Amino acid sequence: MKKRFVSFFLAAGSVALRPSRRSTVKLARLICWCLIVIVPLSAWPQSQSGQPAGVEDHKEKLSQGEGASKVKTQVQERGTGEKAKIKITLRDKTEVRGYISQIDADSFQVTDKKTGKVSTVTYDAVARVRGGGLSRSAKIAIWVGVGAAVAIGLGIMAHTLNHS
Secondary structure, X not given: OOOOOOEEEOOXXXXXXXXXXXXXXXXXXHHHHHHHHHHHHHHHHHHHOOOOHHHHXXXXXXXXXXXXXXXXXHHHHHOOOOOOEEEEEEOOOOEEEEEEEEEOOOEEEEEOOOOOOEEEEEHHHEEEEEEOOOOHHHHHXXXXXXXXXXXXXXXXXXXXXXXX
C-alpha cells in the first residue's frame, strides 16, 4: 500500500499538498462555478443605475398608483363599522389605528374607538394595511405551539403507559 505524504512548510505558515488529479479537477470546477455566479452579480448593480431619473420617478408613481388601488381594495373588503378594525402604516411611518367609519372614492376615514378621533386617510398615503387582530404568522405560531404541546403530552402518556 502506497503512503501519501503531506509536506508542511511551517516557516511561512502555509500547507503544501500534493493534489491528486481528481481534486485538481474538482477545484477547477468549483472556481468555474464561482466565476459563473459572481461575474453577472457584480455587473448587475451597474446596469440598474444607468436609468434616467425620469424613468425611476415614473416607476415610483406607477407603483404608488398600484399600491393605492390595492389599499382601496383591502379597505373595501373590510367594510365599515366597529367590527372593521384596521391598523394602517402611512408612508411617513406614522400609524393610525381604529375602525373604518366611512369609505370614499379617494380616501377613507378611520375612527379611534377610545378617543373618538376621526382621521381621514387618502389611499396614496398608505404604505401598509393590517387587521386589528393577530397577524397570520402569529396565529400559525400559536397553533404550531399547541400542536407541539399536544404531541409532547401524548408522547409522555405513551411512554408512561409502556413502562408501567
